[in-house]
Amino acid sequence: MRKSPQFSQAIRAWMDVFMHRSMHGWSQFAKSIGLSMQQFGILMQLHHRGGCGVSGLSEHFDITNAAVSQLVDKLVQGGFIRRDEDLHDRRAKILNLTDKGQELIQRGIEERYRWVDALAEKLTVEERAKVSEALMILTETVREEGVTSR
Amino acid sequence: MRKSPQFSQAIRAWMDVFMHRSMHGWSQFAKSIGLSMQQFGILMQLHHRGGCGVSGLSEHFDITNAAVSQLVDKLVQGGFIRRDEDLHDRRAKILNLTDKGQELIQRGIEERYRWVDALAEKLTVEERAKVSEALMILTETVREEGVTSR
DNA sequence: GCATAAAGTTAAGCCCGCTTAACTAAAAAG
DNA sequence: CTTTTTAGTTAAGCGGGCTTAACTTTATGC
Numbered sequence: 001m002r003k004s005p006q007f008s009q010a011i012r013a014w015m016d017v018f019m020h021r022s023m024h025g026w027s028q029f030a031k032s033i034g035l036s037m038q039q040f041g042i043l044m045q046l047h048h049r050g051g052c053g054v055s056g057l058s059e060h061f062d063i064t065n066a067a068v069s070q071l072v073d074k075l076v077q078g079g080f081i082r083r084d085e086d087l088h089d090r091r092a093k094i095l096n097l098t099d100k101g102q103e104l105i106q107r108g109i110e111e112r113y114r115w116v117d118a119l120a121e122k123l124t125v126e127e128r129a130k131v132s133e134a135l136m137i138l139t140e141t142v143r144e145e146g147v148t149s150r
Numbered sequence: 151m152r153k154s155p156q157f158s159q160a161i162r163a164w165m166d167v168f169m170h171r172s173m174h175g176w177s178q179f180a181k182s183i184g185l186s187m188q189q190f191g192i193l194m195q196l197h198h199r200g201g202c203g204v205s206g207l208s209e210h211f212d213i214t215n216a217a218v219s220q221l222v223d224k225l226v227q228g229g230f231i232r233r234d235e236d237l238h239d240r241r242a243k244i245l246n247l248t249d250k251g252q253e254l255i256q257r258g259i260e261e262r263y264r265w266v267d268a269l270a271e272k273l274t275v276e277e278r279a280k281v282s283e284a285l286m287i288l289t290e291t292v293r294e295e296g297v298t299s300r
Numbered sequence: 301g302c303a304t305a306a307a308g309t310t311a312a313g314c315c316c317g318c319t320t321a322a323c324t325a326a327a328a329a330g
Numbered sequence: 331c332t333t334t335t336t337a338g339t340t341a342a343g344c345g346g347g348c349t350t351a352a353c354t355t356t357a358t359g360c
Contacts, residue, residue, distance in 0.1 A: 006282050007270050007278045007279075007281065007282045008263070008267060008270070009282075010281070010282040010283075010285040010286050010289070011263075011266050011270070011281070011282075011285055012259075012263055012266075013285070013286070013289045014285040014288055014289045015172075015262065015263070015266065016198070017288075017289055017292050017293065018168070019172055019262075020194075020198070022165070022169055022172075023173070023176075023191075026169075026173075028212070031212075036346070036347080037187065038346090038347070038348095041173075044170075048166070048170070053307075053308085054307070054308060054309090055306085055307065055308085062178070062181075063347085063348065063349090064348070064349065064350085065307075065308060065309085066308085066309075066310080066311095066348080066349070066350080066351095067347065067348050067349075068308095069308060069309055069310085070309090070310090070346095070347075070348085071346095071347075071348095073309090074346095086307095089306095089307080089356075089357075090307095090355080090356055090357085091306070091307040091308065091354095091355060091356045091357070092306095092307055092308080092356090093307080093308070109162075112165070113158070113161075113162060113165070116161050116162075116165065117158065119288065119291055119292060120157050120158070120161070122291050123287065123291060127287050128157045129157075130280065130283060130284050130287065131157065131160070131161070131284040131287060131288060132156050132157045132159075132160040132161075133160075133280060133284070134280050134281040134283070134284030134285065135160040135161055135163070135164040135284065136160050136163070137273065137277050137280065137281060138164055138167075138269065138281060139160070139163045139164045139167055141269055141272050141273060142167050142269060143167065186316070186317080188316090188317065188318095203337070203338085204337070204338060204339090205336085205337065205338085213317085213318065213319090214318070214319060214320085215337075215338060215339085216318080216319070216320080216321095216338085216339075216340080216341095217317065217318050217319075218338095219338060219339055219340085220316095220317075220318085220339090220340090221316095221317075221318095223339090224316095236337095239326080239327075239336090239337080240325080240326060240327085240337095241324095241325060241326045241327070241336070241337040241338065242326095242336090242337055242338080243337080243338070
């Protein structure tokens with residue numbers, strides 16, 4: 001327990017506050033546009049892993065291909081995603097966000113950022129600098145080291 | 151746009167990484183103990199706003215009292231929460247986590263913290279100090295100012 | 301080439317969450 | 331004291347997500 005209780009304390013407090021806001025915010029947003037969290041989750045996943053097949057999603061969400069296929073169906077009908085052909089494997093489909101899908105996610109992200117920007121305005125210039133540096137450190141560390149924890 | 155693009159950049163990058171991990175982690179955890187996200191959400195809400203009535207929850211989640219009542223039913227049957235009497239208003243119930251419920255949430259939170267602790271170990275001592283300070287600043291700001299964003 | 305495996309879709313069926321509507325019980329308003 | 335409001339529950343019914351099972355189409359291994 002010598003690994004800096006202060007650090008643990010700090011990051012846990014922040015997680016509490018942040019998670020709570022974000023989770024609620026996302027689910028409100030999804031509901032506001034008439035999407036379930038699962039459907040929205042698929043859009044999010046496509047947003048930041050880029051196009052992938054049905055199997056990729058079913059693995060990530062730990063549900064069957066059939067389930068994904070059905071969810072995808074609704075999203076295709078809604079015009080949020082496209083089923084593109086895979087040129088190298090004619091069995092496979094590559095799922096991609098349409099422009100409409102992209103814009104939607106972008107809008108959601110912007111909304112989520114708003115309170116954080118409001119937060120920024122309460123900080124002094126130095127505080128902002130400190131926070132920026134710290135978050136960059138964290139983000140880099142996660143990305144580089146790929147802290148899996150799984 | 152003069153309000154520090156660097157700050158925005160930093161916090162957005164972190165949000166991306168963090169949100170993704172956390173959302174996924176929570177839903178896996180809920181599923182692993184056989185609870186839906188909605189049910190789990192109720193437990194979470196009770197966990198950190200403390201006991202409250204049915205109406206409080208229905209307002210927060212923006213669903214009807216009937217829906218909450220039914221969800222609560224399952225959680226009561228599962229032994230996660232209790233319907234206590236309100237001494238000042240005999241119509242009302244006060245919903246509280248049981249010990250089992252408390253432990254469950256606590257365990258979930260601990261699991262969520264694990265990857266963040268793993269992350270801490272990749273940092274140098276100075277980095278940890280910087281990050282601690284920054285997160286304390288953020289958390290305090292949110293809590294004090296109550297940045298609502300709503 | 302032929303058997304087997306893999307990617308995806310479709311349909312039937314189940315459970316779940318949610319809503320509306322009808323109801324009970326208690327508090328507040330007059 | 332009666333009327334109206336408020337807190338909560340119950341039941342019927344709808345739509346959604348997920349699974350299993352059966353099927354089509356394309357790749358792969360021998």
